[in-house]
Amino acid sequence: MKKADIVEFYARLAADNPHPETELNYTNPYTLLVAVALSAQSTDIGVNRATRLLFEEVDTPEKMVALGEEGLKRHIKTIGLFNTKAKNVIALSQKLIADYGGEVPRNRDALETLPGVGRKTANVVMNTAFGAETFAVDTHIFRVCNRTGLAPGKTVLAVELKLDKATPQPFRLHAHHWLILHGRYVCKARTPECWRCVVRDLCAFKPKTPAPRQRGSSEES
Template identity: 70%
Template structure:
């Protein structure tokens, strides 16, 4: 099954290094006028919006895209796990290009082991860090068979014991494959959460914990997809496209482009 964001332009996802950076209220209505240019900062740093404003932010994301999807292609939980591991320091598009033919012949741990590390390296050689990633994929495939009956475990703790799998990868798999309301913090989400600000923090874990506290429960399932896609296509790193931003009147980022 190919999953693709339905509103990609003209639509983990920049990712962190494997294992290292793998790193509430009810709906309400808020004023739509622009906030003062320097609003949003207190004596100790950024001040997050109140619960009603946070709920309105996610209501707008939901209304614009009720069922957001990640952009990595996969056919089952195992291939999703492999795709996310391969996506570290690589683009989703680059990973998809390599995994389409790969998953056609190796979509289970047993088939991946039968393929072997050398053939796997050849299949993913267009992806950055492919040698180490191939080693990890073979190792995690072996562990899935030996320890989990060939199935991808559903808990973060179990997932993080697998080679090449850190917290962010585990959160992605739990969310997409099993519907858990986890929040996977990549570089785009980290930027957006600090800019708005929704959950300012100096580390991905701090941002993740902050978002878990403020995102209203009805929106938690898709929260990280909305924020990642918003950061990837609208709230860009060098020059955010604030004229296209559906929450620009609620955002307190001082360096807006409008």
């Protein structure tokens, strides 16, 4: 995608959604970190359902350690891989207390030392909690970047690095949220809803998906 088209691409997403936010519920950087760690291979809706009561009771690493692994499991048992996630959340909480005074660190290297925290989780926390211009590439963003031609790459890291290089100001802070929401609700995996996409004329994907009525008409003919 050409530079001018990239600017227009983001400008349209920004106009359509001026203040994008994560759909995970959280109350502070720690609960955000926990929510993101729990969201791997799970939906945000499912995580929010599991953490609604949890975060009323637990909002610090100290409280999480006091709750314990079994207590945490009772809250998150509806989430996929909940046994492993519970173990990691307790372990990362212990490490936050031991190494960081109970505070969530603001840099990627430190965040990635925490159990169960990879580069994507670290990028989400840095961006959402601390306002860093990071690009957390999940399956939605990976798909959108490759499908549209915005930042194609064979690996998640390749897409992230291309996004970092290609995304200009003033769009860098919210870029990851615009892209994930676009992938989740418009540029869907099985059938992208091109007929209602605000950037369809800038997108490399072909053929564009017609509106449902048009698809039905063509099938009937």
